[in-house]
Amino acid sequence: MKKEVIIIGNGIAGVTLAVLLQRKNIPFVLLYREEEKLPFALGETLPPSAMSLLNELELLSLFEENAYRKTYGYHSMWGSSRVTDMNFYHQNPYKNGLKINKHQTLEKLRETIKDNMVSYRKGFEIIHEEHGNTVVLAKNEGVKIIQGKIxxxxxxxxxxxxxxxxxxxxxxxxxxxxxxxxxxIKHPKLTHEVYVESFKDGWGIVSALSETENICTIFTNKGNEILAKLKDISQWKSTLAETVYLKDFLTENTEAKIKGGNANSSVANQLAGTNWLALGDAAMSFDPLSSHGITNAMYTSAKALEAIEKKLNFADVEAFPEYDSTMKIIFQQYLQSKNRLYQQEIRWKDVEFWERFF
Structure with a gap:
């Protein structure tokens, strides 16, 4: 199989780029690892600022059609014991965000590119040829050989x-x-369905996932003593007993499934080479406090498309280095913004989790 572009990964970043390439009639193939388990629903929320990007990419209607609901604000208790009410009514031009059904949205996007998707189960290998092309060997019971320029x-x-x-x-x-x-649970003192609260060992967020279900996520640092307690759902309420409103959402439900993972900020030392690019979290991963993980995936896909077009259509040797430098500048700006957010919380500035920001 010979294509111009070989994409590996079928999350939001990879699938968005594939959709954009297909519109431009640029031949591509998307390789993805077969998953046996259904993904754990996180119900991410897109802020109003993401609506403009979705509109530019002509994906807004698809995201809206597959979202759980529109969101019009959130509550937070950060930096003080007073609840802040953040309404989206004053945002322009969009006055709402979206609580997205990521799995359903991805499935709809994948349907549009399914003829250019190839799965693998046993990994892949990369071979660079002398004349600049790349060969990817996708391993199943046999080996699928795919050649591409990018x-x-x-x-x-x-x-x-x-x-x-x-x-x-x-x-x-x-x-x-x-x-x-x-x-x-509908909290009697909160209007919006998203609530963020900081506490001594980290911070947490409760967000509506469906008409009957919330999702609660607790963020702390690796090695923190509360992690051992969070492995047992029956201990969540007592572990978070000192929180103001967060604890009110928790029940001693022993049937609840727990999912853990990294949420750190990181960036690759190199985001582009002579004939390759990294997108989304593979390029740079953001703290969920920023609410820009999915926005980052789509934005980097749009910028990657620009670089790919310059490379293929105009043999622009600066296109990929420019992508690399632009993304690194964005990441540095993000780090500064993230640190300022954490520094707003001064109540526990000498405690292990918070002291790193001071």
Whole structure:
């Protein structure tokens, strides 16, 4: 199989780029690892600022049609014991965000590119040829040989392609997330369905997932003593007993499933090479506090498309280095913004989780 572009990874970043390439009639193939388990629903929320990008990419209607609901604001208790009410009514031009059904949205996007998708179960290998092309060997029971001019890493935080290219990453913190699905409770003192609260050992968010279910995620640093307690859902309420409103959402439901994972900020040392690019979390991963993980995936896909067009149509040798430098500047701006957010919380500035920001 010969294509112009080989994308590895079928999350939001990889699939968005594939859709954009298809519109431009640029031949591509998207390789993805077969998953046996259904993904754990996180119910991410897109802020109003993401609506403009979705509109530019002509994807807004698809995201809206497959979202759980529109959102019009959120509550937070951060930096003080007073609840802040953030309404989206004053945002322009969009006055709402979206609580997205990521799995359903991805399935709809994948339907449009399914003829150009190839699965693998036993990994892949990358071979660079002398004349600049790349060959990817996708391993199943046999081996699928795919040749392309440009290789894309869209494998998320795993950075599977970058690992094979021996590209290292810089990890800026040890933030981890622990999530669980809990019965939906309407808090009598809160209007919006998203609530964020900081506490001594980290911060947490409760967000409506469906009409009957909330998702609660607790963020803390790797090695923090509360992690051992968060492994048992029956201990969540007592572990978070000192929180103001967060504890009110928790029940001692022993049936709830728990999902853990990294949520740190990191960036690859190199985001582009002579004939490859990294997108989304594979390029740079953001702290969920920023609410820009999915926005980052789509934005980097749009910028990658620009670079790919320059490379293929105009043999522009600066296109990929420019992509690399632009993304690194964005990441540095993000780090500064993230640190300012954490520095707003001064109540526990001498406690292990918070002191790193001061």
């Amino acid at each position: 290789l894309i890493d869209a494998t998320g935080r795993n950075r599977a392609v970058l690992q094979k290219l021996k590209i290292e990453s810089v990890i800026h913190d040890e933030l981890v997330a622990v999530s669980c699905h809990i019965p939906k």
